[in-house]
């Protein structure tokens with residue numbers, strides 16, 4: 001027997017394993033407090049992850065900036081020494 005019927009399964013991440021019987025109850029669920037608080041919590045988790053990524057990137061850039069600054073100051077010092085030596089020669 002062939003079965004060409006397309007069955008839509010109405011599920012939601014906030015209630016794993018549960019299938020809503022029809023679009024109406026599913027849509028009502030999407031408007032429910034339970035679902036909305038799930039959505040808010042999910043967003044908060046994503047924000048926290050993003051903030052964490054930004055913090056890591058910021059620390060990386062801060063370190064890189066410090067290293068470049070040190071490199072710049074050292075080469076400025078070396079330049080000064082070389083100029084002094086050249087002045088002594090000339």
Ligand SMILES: [Zn+2]
Pocket residue numbers: 012013014015029030034035038
């Ligand atoms: Zn839900």
